Amino acid sequence: MKVTLLIYRKEMLEMLRNYKLLWIPVVFVLLGVTQPLSSYYLPELLQMSGQIPAELVDSFPVPGPSEVMIQVLSQYSLIGLLLIVIAGMNLVAGELYGGTAALVLVRPVKSAQFIIAKWAGYFSLVVISFVLSYGSAWYYTSLLQGTVPWREALAAGGLYVIWFSFAVSLTLLCSTLLRGSAAAVVSLLVIGLLSVAHGLVPTWLAWSPAHLLTVAAGHLAEPQATENSVVPVAVTLLLSVLFISASSWSLRRQGVSD
């Protein structure tokens, strides 16, 4: 536990010193606030361009607060995910092939301690970024579009955090097994295939992590008729634990280069 905390502290300090703790939250916040701002100012922007008749602009549907929040969430599932996977692809691979892991693993450090600290460090970064971003999106949406039901918004956000833990664990596993860029490609491919498959046959994959995103959107779209999400949540958490154990199992079997 002591060693895990020590490595976790080192992870956080590293992200602070290489400014990851700054730029990833900033990008996330920008990602979150663009949606409410752009939908609010869209009619004015169109009017200013002056080529669209006023009647047409007026007939533009004004999106409600829950619609905007759903759009915000869909941004996270695309660009946010891309950012998380790419910024995390060298999480373990970087240390394993760069040689810094050798000097850590030659000491009395268990593979699991190393991997869990790495996971916790990166997941903290993702949660910090997401909370800041989602919070500001929520703030601007309530300001510009109208009140967002807080209970539903919180539930949707929570489901996204769980889904992010799946993405982080998968990236971690790929980064342990493969070299950096290959890890990113494989992680994105797996998540991409999963969401495409879920889009094609949603009923078959209602247990999968991809379904969490649908449930989250459902919380905001129809607060009265929310789906029970126990199964996909349990499956997602289970898969995350499985990925983390698999990467700590395979860490030393890779042969640690120096």
Add this chain to the structure above:
Amino acid sequence: MSRLSVTQLIKKFGTRTAVKGISFELEEGGCTALLGPNGAGKTTTLRMLAGLLSPTSGSVAIDGKGTSEIASRNQIGYLPQHPSFYGWMTGKEYVVYAAGLSGMNGKQASAEADMILEKVGLKDAARRRISGYSGGMKQRLGLAQALVHRPRLLLLDEPVSALDPLGRREVMDLLQQLRQETTILLSTHVLHDAEEVCDRIIMLRNGEIVEQGNISELSSKYRQPLLTIQVERDPEGRALAWLQSFRQRSFVKELELRGDTALLTVSDMGTAREVILQEAGNQVMPLLRFEAGATSLEEMFMKVVSS
């Protein structure tokens, strides 16, 4: 009870066998060199000893416990050939981190780090980022992190190969001091380095131990009388023909011709000297140099390595 015992260690990479079943034991104290040309399996062996690479078969034990066990890891200090550190850390931060990973608490780690950094001569650079360190400084930082938890066995992979003469000197002096306190196993492909700090060598070739023992014992074992004869070149080639003719003498075990110099490994120095000098006098050979000596460990090493 020996400190480190290695039994029938084998490592295969695919179809290639890098280490072919080596066994040796190290007693407490002193310095041992793993000596061999590039590709002999030195690094692979050290990495298996450090527990970073799992052997295909065989075992490594310290005081009877395997080195892959967490508890016995703290007894080992390891310095890889090209150590890499977190460039964003300062030297002090890195050593404190390393000490912490070995189980020291904050205060103790900081005190030990200060002490060890002073010992390796990095006291003034301790607060600078590692990314700005020179090669020699990184090597010394590598030694500091290997020593900070006071290991009983120090594994060093080519500790001086990548350094310039000055840095090499510094590290060698440091090793001279350290061998008083800990057991050292270092790998090198330079016999001279091994002779300087170590008292024992284990020679590796193609993943096998070809010779091992105390340096003094080995050098007396391989010491053979050696005559060096250099002649002036004459147009008729009479002198060179004379040198060639030694090949047939009974007292000559081996003849090596290098231009106008002949190196004779002889069985009996007395007769050889008498016969050759007499002949040189009788036939008026243009002798330039006549030297009686003994083969060194270096020649043995070259022979062992190249055969």
